[in-house]
Amino acid sequence: MKPLSILAQVTALALATLLLAFALCFAVVIATPAPKPLRMTIGDAVAALQGKPGRNFTLDSGVAPPSGPGIPQVETAIAEALGVNPSRVHARWLGVASMARQVGQSVVLVGNRALLVDSDDEGLRMRWSGNETFAADTEMPPFMAWYQGANGAWQSVSPVDLRLAAWRLRMLIALGLALVLLAFPTWYAARRLTRPIQRLATAAAGSALHTSHPFPVEGPREVREVGAAINAMHTRLADEADERLKIFAAIAHDLRTPLTGLRIRAEFMPPTERQRVIEDIDRMADMTAELLDYARFNHRPLHRECIDLTAFLADVAEGRRSVAQNVEFHAGSDETLVLAESAALRRAIDNLIDNALRFAGDAKLSIEHRPGYVDIHVDDNGPGIPEALLQEVLKPFSRLEGSRSRETGGAGLGLAIVTRIAASHGGAFALSHRAQGGLRATLSLVME
Structure with missing residues (x-):
């Protein structure tokens, strides 16, 4: 049996409240003796x-x-x-x-x-x-x-x-009794009315394009209609996003063939022009790959697994040091477990390390625990970022300078990708200045 509409439930609650209140007052008038006439001597x-x-x-x-x-x-x-x-x-x-x-x-x-x-x-x-x-x-x-x-x-x-003093007291008692008797049914009715709306709001807060029918269709008729309408809208948006991603992926894939041809032809150019052309072609290929990764990270579902963050970061730092990069890791504990996708997490950490190496020449990884979360810090000793631009550089295609050179930051999508990865894991990403100088990038994840 489907629940009644909100209009019907509110009307029934109001009528029941009035009926009970009038019944209590009527009972007080009928059941209690009438006041005696005022007399004196x-x-x-x-x-x-x-x-x-x-x-x-x-x-x-x-x-x-x-x-x-x-x-x-x-x-x-x-x-x-x-x-x-x-x-x-x-x-x-x-x-x-x-x-x-x-x-x-x-x-x-x-x-x-x-x-x-x-x-x-x-x-x-x-x-x-x-x-x-x-x-x-x-x-x-x-x-x-x-x-x-x-x-x-x-x-x-x-x-x-x-x-009438006694009657006034009785009426006050009747009103108090009505409040007590009506408190629970009113709370229960309000809870029944608001619970589907709360579940709908919770689903909206955690929904993503790749989820299928994330909004519950339950509760009163009006809430069910809202849930069904949002699911239909979500399906349309997901279909449009799929179509755009397919078009973008096809363009990115088709660009690889002419870029490869240009790369081969560049080898036969005069030495004075060869290196510059090859660098331009490589930069175009890298920018296309970044754009495709940025689009995919917000669209595809995550395949999470339990990861020992201490061992994971130690492996990342060891791999960087093996190619003569100045990357250190300071483990805060023997084992720190998080539920995350390994590939996405590695991509986020690599982006932060690349930024630190590019602008400061060094990177220091560390772990900090707080209730329910674990923070991954990537510190450097570089010049930092102006305070007014700390939030701006997290936006897509936002860079401190506009050359788009791979040596100075590429297309400006690295930190935007990290922000999306953090959000998809239920965490957050932020930049801050270190007291001793340099920049700190913090990736917060939910602890297992």
Whole structure:
């Protein structure tokens, strides 16, 4: 069964998230009891005015009571509890509706009037009279009270509505629970969506023209279509590169015959011209071979094998010294294993040694280890390269001078070939200046 498209998966995830969030909130509303009406007593107001407000009341100073009718019964009860004249007390309902208690005395608001309700096993008895007074512990709807002290300053007490505090806490818990429950499925869905894209990006980073269908065709429909389209494009590019390489190889091969003929004819030329013509012909043949090698190194697949780099470099240096070339090798360890193609690696090392010998007359090979990589250094004591040109000379056909002479650097492809060989092995190539003078060429390879 093919996976759903990205649009379908994102839509399903969004709907599932909303459904779970609403279900949790609905469960909190249904499963938890409703908050009780806000109630307070005369005793609460008196305690707050006496400087002992609880956590559910606030006490303010310097605020005069509003004009208009108050609550005579509440004002009388507060004045009696404080032992002051009722004219120094003022109270106003806060307009919060409430129901009577099942047992005991309650006050129910009817408009701006207060109805005193006595409730017991025999039923309800309601009383209304301007002379009725409220007991100190009678629960009643919330009100705000003002008291004028001996110095004439007013103090006010008002309740803090904490009825919904528990519900707010429950809603926060529900939201937190929703986040916890949704975290894993959301992460899993995002992982399923992004994994094919990550694999596609990894394949693109490591793809080459010689690989066959390197891009995976998997995952959601949109990603599969992208993978198939990239594979088709890759095939077209590879076919075009094959065609161009075949044309170039044919041209290079066909040039060898006339060059050989010219080389033979040059032997019969006058001695004064013979050597110059022979050198020109040899330079043309070498440049053609370099161009063909440069094209092939980025196109053909590598045939890697496990190579003991210490023994490999020792053999290269020994071969150079056997023809009287000043090449030294300093082994850093007894054995250093890398996974590489022997012919390509030898070509890269030979190019670096040739450059060192050409411009400095000597070359020193060494090995340096670092986590996951091994660096092959080729040092010389030559004049070096200007700092601004260290990266420029790594590009194809880039040279420090433009003569194209074999004695001064050829076609400018040697370092470009080394860069391609390093990249094809998953490594890197760089040039740097030595502290004691001269140039250092570093070829980095992945350790086995």
